[in-house]
Amino acid sequence: MSNIAKAFAGGKAFIPFITCGDPDLATTAAAVRAMAANGADLIELGIPFSDPTAEGPVIQGANIRALKAGTTTDKVFDFVREVRRDVTIPMVFMTYANVVFSYGAEKFISTCAEIGIDGLILPDLPYEEKDEFLPICRKYGVDLISMIAPTSENRIAMIAKEAEGFLYIVSSLGVTGTRSEIKTDLASIVKVVRENTKTPCAIGFGISTPEQATTMAGIADGAIVGSAIIKLLEQYGTDAPEHIGAYVKSMKDAIRA
Amino acid sequence: MTNPNGRFGIHGGQYIPETLMNAVIELEEAYNHYKDDPEFNRELTELLNEYAGRPSRLYYAKKMTEDLGGAKVYLKREDLNHTGAHKINNVLGQALLAKKMGKTRLIAETGAGQHGVATATAAALLGMECVVFMGEEDIKRQALNVYRMRLLGAEVIPVTSGTGTLKDAVSEAMREWTGRISDTHYCLGSVMGPHPFPTIVRDFQAVISKEIKEQMLEKEGRLPDAVIACVGGGSNAIGSFYNFIEDKSVRLIGCEAAGRGIDTFETAATINTGRLGIFHGMKSYFCQDEYGQIAPVYSISAGLDYPGIGPEHAWLHDIGRAEYVAITDDEAVNAFEYLARTEGIIPAIESAHAVAHAIKLAPTMDKDKIIVITISGRGDKDCAAIARYRGEDLHE
Numbered sequence: 203m204s205n206i207a208k209a210f211a212g213g214k215a216f217i218p219f220i221t222c223g224d225p226d227l228a229t230t231a232a233a234v235r236a237m238a239a240n241g242a243d244l245i246e247l248g249i250p251f252s253d254p255t256a257e258g259p260v261i262q263g264a265n266i267r268a269l270k271a272g273t274t275t276d277k278v279f280d281f282v283r284e285v286r287r288d289v290t291i292p293m294v295f296m297t298y299a300n301v302v303f304s305y306g307a308e309k310f311i312s313t314c315a316e317i318g319i320d321g322l323i324l325p326d327l328p329y330e331e332k333d334e335f336l337p338i339c340r341k342y343g344v345d346l347i348s349m350i351a352p353t354s355e356n357r358i359a360m361i362a363k364e365a366e367g368f369l370y371i372v373s374s375l376g377v378t379g380t381r382s383e384i385k386t387d388l389a390s391i392v393k394v395v396r397e398n399t400k401t402p403c404a405i406g407f408g409i410s411t412p413e414q415a416t417t418m419a420g421i422a423d424g425a426i427v428g429s430a431i432i433k434l435l436e437q438y439g440t441d442a443p444e445h446i447g448a449y450v451k452s453m454k455d456a457i458r459a
Numbered sequence: 460m461t462n463p464n465g466r467f468g469i470h471g472g473q474y475i476p477e478t479l480m481n482a483v484i485e486l487e488e489a490y491n492h493y494k495d496d497p498e499f500n501r502e503l504t505e506l507l508n509e510y511a512g513r514p515s516r517l518y519y520a521k522k523m524t525e526d527l528g529g530a531k532v533y534l535k536r537e538d539l540n541h542t543g544a545h546k547i548n549n550v551l552g553q554a555l556l557a558k559k560m561g562k563t564r565l566i567a568e569t570g571a572g573q574h575g576v577a578t579a580t581a582a583a584l585l586g587m588e589c590v591v592f593m594g595e596e597d598i599k600r601q602a603l604n605v606y607r608m609r610l611l612g613a614e615v616i617p618v619t620s621g622t623g624t625l626k627d628a629v630s631e632a633m634r635e636w637t638g639r640i641s642d643t644h645y646c647l648g649s650v651m652g653p654h655p656f657p658t659i660v661r662d663f664q665a666v667i668s669k670e671i672k673e674q675m676l677e678k679e680g681r682l683p684d685a686v687i688a689c690v691g692g693g694s695n696a697i698g699s700f701y702n703f704i705e706d707k708s709v710r711l712i713g714c715e716a717a718g719r720g721i722d723t724f725e726t727a728a729t730i731n732t733g734r735l736g737i738f739h740g741m742k743s744y745f746c747q748d749e750y751g752q753i754a755p756v757y758s759i760s761a762g763l764d765y766p767g768i769g770p771e772h773a774w775l776h777d778i779g780r781a782e783y784v785a786i787t788d789d790e791a792v793n794a795f796e797y798l799a800r801t802e803g804i805i806p807a808i809e810s811a812h813a814v815a816h817a818i819k820l821a822p823t824m825d826k827d828k829i830i831v832i833t834i835s836g837r838g839d840k841d842c843a844a845i846a847r848y849r850g851e852d853l854h855e
Binding site: 251252253255256258259262269274275276298299300301302303304305325326327328329330331334349350351352353354355356357361372375376377 | 464472473474475476477478479480481482620621626627630633634637638639640734735736737738739740745747749750751752753
């Protein structure tokens with residue numbers, strides 16, 4: 203069983219996202235520990251990018267703040283080494299293709315394996331381009347996470363068949379950000395996914411409330427939340443970790459109720 | 460020139476969110492169908508000729524030639540097209556294609572505003588809705604074009620993220636397209652972005668080099684020795700180069716914006732200062748830092764102020780078929796004024812980068828040699844900014 207599979211082994215998974223270095227890496231470290239202590243099953247760590255084209259205003263803001271604070275890929279690696287001393291749940295990186303490519307794909311991915319990063323989510327690397335990094339990910343045992351969107355339709359089976367780690371199902375059209383309502387027929391998408399793979403799937407984009415998380419985790423194997431957590435960082439800054447911990451607990455309690 | 464996966468050598472590709480994949484696949488299928496459809500081509504040719512005013516003139520710049528004392532200089536007058544730039548060639552093609560695909564809404568990014576104006580124009584003509592994304596910095600320096608777009612019925616959305624320039628306008632248009640695909644076509648303005656855009660835009664702009672070739676053979680009975688065009692994303696340049704790529708005797712020269720110089724951080728010269736990367740849907744050269752963060756580039760020209768270059772140019776550079784030189788703000792402004800005084804033609808500040816290189820190159824060539832400069836657009840939009848550059852404040 204891959205380390206990521208363990209996140210889904212005990213029931214519905216709650217997957218929080220955080221941008222590393224917003225407002226600084228010490229706060230991110232405290233937030234990651236608070237998430238793990240309060241029931242997060244897997245954590246998505248965002249490496250900031252100057253031009254995050256798949257993000258809405260909230261996560262764009264986190265990327266800008268993190269870069270302004272001097273966050274670099276090397277500093278994120280050091281931060282992961284440090285939190286990995288006591289955080290044992292699976293962790294994956296979420297970033298953009300150029301961050302990996304520019305660092306040197308082999309150097310980046312081998313470092314992921316060395317520091318205990320279990321997977322890689324790259325929203326600008328669709329199925330057609332995954333060979334850019336897949337052979338190297340396989341070589342080092344890092345899962346390259348595939349995404350499925352509301353527009354994927356005839357592509358769902360093809361993507362699901364080759365999925366590794368978990369499948370990231372994008373709940374809605376558009377970029378990341380909280381939404382009052384999610385209208386996509388996700389049950390139909392998940393049905394096709396289940397027919398084609400045993401890899402677990404989690405739904406993300408637009409989820410912020412315990413009710414939404416419960417609904418989404420009911421359809422799939424887990425729920426992913428990003429912007430709602432970044433909003434807590436916007437609001438509380440370096441004091442955010444305790445609020446994030448309480449929020450993660452409320453979400454986890456809701457989906458496992 | 461494109462292989463099936465939209466690659467030019469190692470460049471190009473489709474590095475975009477899954478949400479957009481079926482949209483670009485649908486676009487490619489529609490384009491492959493219509494590009495050889497006689498009815499589509501008849502309609503497009505009629506629009507280009509009757510509405511946009513093609514073919515554009517190939518003008519012998521006699522005074523400039525005599526003044527420089529070297530090669531004969533011809534100007535390809537894309538500035539004389541309707542809406543004042545080469546951008547209309549691509550936009551009429553894409554808008555017609557979008558209409559055939561059943562789309563009712565066009566979205567576009569714009570830097571200098573020329574592509575935005577062209578898109579707003581095509582939308583007005585074909586009865587489509589139009590939304591243009593423009594960086595707030597560019598809105599300040601291109602106020603006239605903002606007004607023109609609104610006059611034509613388009614909504615202009617200021618982009619405040621990042622550096623508030625062309626790259627941010629592209630990012631925002633991509634984000635908008637991810638959110639609304641079924642009725643919307645993203646009318647990309649340059650030979651960049653994910654496949655099939657670099658190929659589609661190049662094909663619609665290739666009319667420039669097709670005409671240069673015909674006109675040159677008619678006027679001089681031979682091919683030119685050099686074709687010079689400015690390069691941001693590179694659409695007028697690829698349009699000017701394309702039909703000469705196989706004619707190895709023709710030097711192809713792209714002029715990048717060096718801004719305050721390629722040895723400074725205030726530059727947009729991608730080939731001269733960038734390195735290989737993946738951004739805005741394509742693999743190509745980009746101005747970026749050691750961690751792959753895209754650089755906040757600078758040029759006096761809003762249309763060349765972009766940190767990347769189209770994948771076909773990156774490939775032409777790799778194989779040594781085209782040369783890419785860097786032209787500073789100062790050189791471009793001098794050329795802007797030079798062409799106005801010498802030939803009575805006010806070029807766009809973008810095109811002035813190409814003029815600036817010709818001013819250096821022509822005197823080094825024999826009098827029996829021929830240079831063609833593509834004047835990609837007219838310079839009315841730039842007058843206030845150039846006056847400001849010279850310390851004069853105009854009230855428009």
